[in-house]
Amino acid sequence: MATVASQEDQQRSKLEMDPIRFEVIRSAFDAAADEMGAALRKSAYSTNIKTRADFSCALFDAKLRIIAQSFSQPVHLASMSRMVPNAIRQYGVDKLDPGDALVMNHAYRGGVHLNDIVVIAPYFGDEKLQGFVAALAHHVDIGGYAPGGYCISTELYQEGIILPPAKLVSRGKIVEDLFQVILANIRSPRQSAGDFRAQIASSLLGQRRMGEIIRKFGEETIETFVDELIDYTERWSRQEIAKLPEGVYHSECYLDDDGITDEPIKLAVTARIQGGRVSYDLTGSAPQRSSPMNATLTQTYSPLAYVIKCLIDPNIPTNEGFYRLIDVSAPEGTVVNAKAPVGVVGGWEVAMRLCDLTFRAFSEAMPDRVMASTKSINCHMACGGEDPRSGEYYTFIETMAGGYGARPTKDGLDAVQSHIQNTENSAVEETENNLPFQITRYELIPDSEGAGRYRGGLGIRRDWKFPDHEATLTVFSDNRKYAPWGLFGGGNGASSRYVLDPDGEARELPSKITLHLASDSVISYRTPGGGGYGPSHDRDPEAVLADVLDGKVTAARAREVYRVVVDTVHRCVDFEATRKLRDDNR
């Protein structure tokens, strides 16, 4: 039997289509997706899309199979491939006409959280439906309880306006009634209107490109191409997954709390790698809460797929051919497969922690392919209020970088986004030009790294001051009670902290809270450092010295934790004292 299968595999290790034509069509579709992304990014209004690149664009065939996708945030990996087919099927393909576009964000109909709004446009060639294009963007505000969409909710209804699949554009014209209803629910309608227009423009561009490609190669060729693309992706992914050590791997951890109660939230991952496939079982994860800390299955899927992408060839395209090999089973009604009506906006924190947890599950089997825990939080700051300069209501969201986990052969990065999140920071000067608050500090936190043979990255501190106006602010984060873990004897990174008026009352806040800020308040975020890898007393003393000279690690910590004595006057390691210290403590 085995021989037969491998022969079959060998026969199928080639494309049936002309490989040259295959590659040419593939690059044409990839370029079209990239072009859609560039158009969306540059013409959008909100910082979240244009600077932080929190969006994704994709092309689908008439059977709703993804052909090409462009994105900068791995968190969008699976959302497109599930959200778009769901939306179209629910709406009904037969109700679509040329020039139409649907809008949708419903978390319980295949979506993720309400801020992620997708615009989907069918493409008709020769009066016949030939495909779809979609542009998904994270909108800065979506109404709901608190500015920016991040709030301590108990139900989805509190998180903002819910859009089931609905026509936003009908035969080339914006449906004003719906558009105005949406905008009336949003705190910064002008900005959002600009973002919607950018999404529609991006879709129109995608339709044009799709038409050009289909006309050039013919509809049948494209259909064959998509069949081939999926097989090709599956073949390549299977081959790569087969190289990973087979087995069953398990790990568990806790999130701080759900924002409503203090009770920690348990996450459990069991991964089985076998026969070129990965099956995840999340049984053991906590039941869902009447809180925002729940993830939909769509949201849970992305981090689990992401980890596998990190372990195999990153050049493999992402479509059904890859997703077919990754099964996720999660009991319904848990924080990893939430059922209506509980809130979902905190699902990001669940998804982020799942990445680190899954890497840890694999750590014993693949110690050279995994990192210690990263900051492991999305770390949102969302705020809004009346801009004293213009009288307009503003909203703003930002996510903070932190330490990356130490790696098997090198240190973790300082001040960087991790895993499924790769959003850029908005420039201090640009933010202060556009918005009525000031950023008063933005710096690394010394000694926040998880110590180790290779150390974790440093967390950052960012402080905001709200002069001359009252504002509403939401801290939405985690890892304040817990901390990014080290691996193989490496130390934990520092936990996060959220401090109100750090130079005055210095009130420590929980990791999830909505606050009313008095004028001139200051809020200070301190993000976690990454975990360390290997025992800290194995660290190269010269590397410790470099960190001390750079002010990243204090000389006191170097001595206590790394057992390295640094002569700060001569800027060198006192090797004799270091040897003695390390010997004495062995």
Next chain:
Amino acid sequence: MSTFRLGVDIGGTFTDAVMMNESTGEIRLVKMSSTPSDPSVGFINVIERILEESNVPARSVTYNVHGTTVATNTIIEGKGAKAALIATKGFRDVFEIARQIRPKLYDIFCDKPKPLIPRALCFEVPERLDFAGDVLAPLDEKKVREVARRIKREGVEAVVVCLLHSYVNPVHEKRVGEIVREEMPGVFVSLSSDLCPEMREYFRASTTAINALVMPIVSRYLERLERRLMEIDLRAGLHLMTSAGGIMSSQVARQQPVNLIESGPAAGVAAATHLGSLLGPHNLISFDMGGTTAKAGLVEGGVPKIVPHFEVGSAAVSENRSAGYPVRTPVVDLVEIGAGGGSIAWVDPGGGLRVGPQSGGADPGPACYGKGQTEPTITDANLFLGRIDPEYFLGGEHKLNPDLAVNAIGFLARKLDLQPVEAARGIIEIANANMVGAIRLISVQRGFDPRDFMLVAYGGAGPMHANALARELHIPKVLIPMSPGVTSALGLLVTDIKHDYVQAHIRPMEAIDFDKLTQEYQSFERQARDVLRSEGISEADISFSRSVDMRYVGQSYELRVEAPSRDLKPGDEGKLNAAFFEAHQRAYGYAETSEPTEVVNLRLTALGRIRRPQLRRLATGGQDSAEAVKGVRQVYFSEAGKRVACKIYDRYRLRCGNSVPGPAIVEEKDSTTVIHPGCHAAVDEYGNLMIQESH
């Protein structure tokens, strides 16, 4: 006595010199290996050789322009000067934090670019301005002095000052600069508000730091060149090609070496622009294909498209955002992809055929070089298909081994279960598809229709692929200049002096202070005039063009809009808005005319016109090109689906007025032009080949 213009372009592999007789337009070329350990050696070697070969005394050279990679290499290799940063209190980690993103999404081992200045040399001083430039906290001068003294003990060559919101009010930066100079006479101080008065602190700090880090290196390099030039009695003032496709005197370049970062690639676009201007049609797409990459640029109305920023040190393929260091200086807009003669063809594990971005470069190069490369490259495919003569590569200086190409392609074909000829055709087709993508990016994605443009192809490999690319994109005409392999060096001889100025000026359109605008532009013009005069440009040859960067209120990417050259006055808002809406429509496919707009930056480009050299004209012949045929070879064309008998032409024997019917191959020392069936090439008076469809 004749006078001569001399251009020297130093690349990673070759150092090219081109010399033009100013009265006859006659051109001479010399190509020698570069001397990376000290490029000034190769610089002088190539000049001495070209002067000797053409029997021209050094003193007859009246004009000398240099394209250099010294500044870029200094940054990429991390060999910049030792420098310190002074920042606003609370913000010294601007280089450590940078953009807080990872250059690669799925590679857990990837790193952010190393901070330009190590944290130990980053200092902060108490002070703070708000976004309007008003002082929130005064500058603590005592602390500045302390910091300056600490920096002094570190023995740095340069100090970079980048304080928040200095682009709108430089008062604190200027004072910090004064104190540092008092404490550390002789150290080079670079203020971000002088060099790059634009909003966004990381980008401004990065630009300023790069300038400071390369300055001592560039300065010493230029000194060395000038000393050697004096020794050989070459007294023409040295000029340098800038990233923006202009030139500047070595004196000015020393102060702003950050402008030299993209010196090399800009020269090619400058040459294409000049060739276009001789022929009339001023809309061009430049296409430069060498050994490792292909670069596409765009020239509209005789002016190369310039963008206000780029990233140095990131990979050629631009998707790796944040892999390098941002630089906010004007630069010729180029889309670069990993497709060159040395790009390697490979089969991915899914069974797909891929070409590049890995390249054999110059060593080992393609398989047919016989230096150990076993995988086939684009050059091997071209050789296999009969498009290259193995005996006449680089004029016969470099014999190719066709058997090695056959082996490499055969190996690939077996993996794909294809005939070798199909595999070779596939390599070319896939490489062409990638390059078509690059040309679409520079044209279609920027809102330009390639059908309105002429393709100008150069670089050693460009003319081999240009005809096929133009067909694919429906570009009506392809121009192949004489000596395409050294077109970039030629660009050095035909470029105007150019200086760019920018000042942040963030105001809603309805609140524009036109008097203030006029003052800013006049101040730019005064500065520019002084510099141009110091470079020997007379008043009659000076011209200015004004522009503004605009966006919708709330957006944060700007579009550049031309402004009238006269002073703007109330009532001009509509004009600027109209131009902005048009630009927005073109770039993004929509424009909302009721939305409020704002001005972000004011820009001025100052040009010092250089006398255009005459290119040499060819003798006129009839339409018949039979005189130039040097043989017939079997060459594969995909239109025919097989090898066909194809005439091979000697480019040096073609005459003005000749027509070369496709299929045809035109060979010259540094390149090979492929003309497809159904096309023909007309030879013009300058020897350019103009390829178009025959019907």
